[in-house]
Amino acid sequence: MREENRRLSITSEVITAATASRHLDDLLPVSLEKTLALLDFDLGGAYLVYPGSDLAHLRACVGEGHAPARVRRDEPPYRYVLVDGEARFVDRFQERYPGHDDPAIRSFAAVPIPGDDGPVGCIAVASRTRETIPEDERLILATIGEEIGSAVVKGMLLEELEAALASANRYLDEANAATEAVNLYVDILTHDINNANTAAMGYLYMILDSAEEPTREVIRKSLAAIYQSSDIIRNVSTIRRLMLEAAPLQLVRLEPVIRGMRNYYADARIVYEGSDATVLADDLISEVFANLIGNAVKFGGPDVEVTISVREEGEDRVAVTVADTGPGIPEDLKPRIFERKERGVTKKSGKGLGLSIVRMLAERYGGSVRTGDRVPGRPEEGAAITVTLPRYRPESG
Structure with a gap:
C-alpha cells in the first residue's frame, strides 16, 4: 500500500506540473525536473518523433550530463521504445552498452x-550512482509516460497549428507586399498612359481640323484606337476597385450620370428617354453606362443609334435599358454574354471585359442585368441590355 501511494503521489505531481502548460517547451522540462527530483535520477531527456522522420529529436534535457540531440528510432535501446512502444529498463548500463x-x-x-497511431516520443532518464532501477520506479516511469501522452500530443498539434498559421501569415504578408507593388506599378502605368493618350488625342484633333481625306480617315482610326486604350485602362481600374474596395452605397441620380456618358460619346447618336430616378449605388455606376454605350457604339458601326430608357420596375426597382440598332446578340450567346472573354462573332478587338464589369457592378448594388432584343424575337435588329437597380424612395411622413 505504501508503494502504491508513493507511485500515485509521484505520478500526480508530475502530471499536475506537466498539464499546467500547453506548450511543449514548458511541459517537457517541467515533467523531467519533477521526475528526476522525485525518483532521484541524474539526467533526463524528452525525445519526440515527427511524421516522416526516422529520427527522434531531443526537445528537453534536464540534469547533469549530455543527451544526444537526436537518436535513430531503429537503433537500440530506443528501437524497443519508439518502434515497438515498450518501456525499456537497462540495469548495469555499461555492461550492456560498453561503447556508449x-x-x-x-x-x-x-x-x-x-499517441493515436503509436509512440510520438519517449522520456529517457539515467542514473550515475545506481546500478539498478527498482520495480516500483519502473511502474512509476511507465505511468508517467502514459499519463503525459495526451498533453504531449496536444502540444505537438498546437505547434503544427502555430507553424501553419505563421507560414500562412508569412505568405499573406508576401502576397500583400506583392499586391501593393503591383498596384503601384498599375497606378504609374495607368497615369502615364492616360497622360500620353490625352496628349495624343489633343494633337490628333488639332490635325483633324485642317487635314483632308484620306488623312482624316487615318486620324479618326487613330483616335478610335486611343479611345479603346482609354477604355481598357478604365476597365482595369474598375476591376481593381471592385476587388479591393467594399461598396458603401449612397444616393445617386441617374440622369446626370447618363447625360455625362452621352457627352463622353458626343459623336454617337444617343437618345435618352424616361424620367429621372435616384438609386442606391456608388461613384462606379458611370462605368455601367460607359461600357453599355461603348459596346453599342463599337459593335454597331458608324450609323448605330442608341436609346437609353429609364422606367420603374415594381415598387423598389429601376430598370435602365440600353438598346441599339447594331447587329444584335445571337440566341446561343445570350446566356454567356456577361462572362469574361465572351464577345460573340465579331472582328472587333477587345477582351470581353465590359459586360462582365456591368454584371459585377449591378450585383454589387444589389441589382441584376439581362440581355434581350431591341425588337422582341428579332435579334438581328439590335440588342437591348437592361440593368435593374434598387430604387431609393424617401420615407413619407
Whole structure:
C-alpha cells in the first residue's frame, strides 16, 4: 500500500506540473525536473518523433550530463521504445552498452509517450550512482509516460497549428507586399498612359481640323484606337476597385450620370428617354453606362443609334435599358454574354471585359442585368441590355 501511494503521489505531481502548460517547451522540462527530483535520477531527456522522420529529436534535457540531440528510432535501446512502444529498463548500463558516449551512466530507462497511431516520443532518464532501477520506479516511469501522452500530443498539434498559421501569415504578408507593388506599378502605368493618350488625342484633333481625306480617315482610326486604350485602362481600374474596395452605397441620380456618358460619346447618336430616378449605388455606376454605350457604339458601326430608357420596375426597382440598332446578340450567346472573354462573332478587338464589369457592378448594388432584343424575337435588329437597380424612395411622413 505504501508503494502504491508513493507511485500515485509521484505520478500526480508530475502530471499536475506537466498539464499546467500547453506548450511543449514548458511541459517537457517541467515533467523531467519533477521526475528526476522525485525518483532521484541524474539526467533526463524528452525525445519526440515527427511524421516522416526516422529520427527522434531531443526537445528537453534536464540534469547533469549530455543527451544526444537526436537518436535513430531503429537503433537500440530506443528501437524497443519508439518502434515497438515498450518501456525499456537497462540495469548495469555499461555492461550492456560498453561503447556508449557517456561512460558514467549506471542505469537507464526509456518509456514511450503514446499517441493515436503509436509512440510520438519517449522520456529517457539515467542514473550515475545506481546500478539498478527498482520495480516500483519502473511502474512509476511507465505511468508517467502514459499519463503525459495526451498533453504531449496536444502540444505537438498546437505547434503544427502555430507553424501553419505563421507560414500562412508569412505568405499573406508576401502576397500583400506583392499586391501593393503591383498596384503601384498599375497606378504609374495607368497615369502615364492616360497622360500620353490625352496628349495624343489633343494633337490628333488639332490635325483633324485642317487635314483632308484620306488623312482624316487615318486620324479618326487613330483616335478610335486611343479611345479603346482609354477604355481598357478604365476597365482595369474598375476591376481593381471592385476587388479591393467594399461598396458603401449612397444616393445617386441617374440622369446626370447618363447625360455625362452621352457627352463622353458626343459623336454617337444617343437618345435618352424616361424620367429621372435616384438609386442606391456608388461613384462606379458611370462605368455601367460607359461600357453599355461603348459596346453599342463599337459593335454597331458608324450609323448605330442608341436609346437609353429609364422606367420603374415594381415598387423598389429601376430598370435602365440600353438598346441599339447594331447587329444584335445571337440566341446561343445570350446566356454567356456577361462572362469574361465572351464577345460573340465579331472582328472587333477587345477582351470581353465590359459586360462582365456591368454584371459585377449591378450585383454589387444589389441589382441584376439581362440581355434581350431591341425588337422582341428579332435579334438581328439590335440588342437591348437592361440593368435593374434598387430604387431609393424617401420615407413619407
